[in-house]
Amino acid sequence: MAPRMKLTAITLDCADPEALAAFYRQATGLEAHPMSNSDFAGLSGDDGLLIGFQRVVDYQAPCWPDQAVPKQLHLDFAVDDLDEAEALLLELGAAKPEYQPGGDRWRVLTDPAGHPFCLTRRAV
Structure with missing residues (x-):
């Protein structure tokens, strides 16, 4: 029988953990971890999941969609309105790469540290 595991944390490397946590806190409404x-x-959700941001010396941001520095991972966020969420996140400091493979189905943005993340429509 395979061990049962529960995902408890996701940690992203970055140059400035406090700034990246502030971006995601404003974007998600999650609470700062003590x-x-x-x-x-770190940021904590009601379900116990921690999103962490860890300082890495000489951090190099991913170059999505180019693979010179691979993305390593990406996060997906379900939203009610793609245009509204995109506008808010761009105002908070996200960037929108020119390459958008999702058409009208999803959007790819990058956080202030360069990590790509996707916005998808929330299932009705």
Whole structure:
């Protein structure tokens, strides 16, 4: 029998954990985790999942869609309105790459540290 595992944390490398946590806190409404410091910041959800942001010396942002520096991972967020969510996130500091493979189905943005993430329509 395979071990049962529960995902408890996702941690992203970055140059400035506090700034990246602030971006995602404003975007998601998640609460700041009390163990945050200058080298690590975290956000907690009601379900117990922690999104962490870890300082890495000489951090190099992913170059999506180019693979010179691979994306390593990406996050997906379900939203009610793609245009509204995109506008808010761009205002908060996200960027929108020119290459958009999802057409009208989803949008790819990058956070202030360069990590790509997707916005998808929330299932009705």
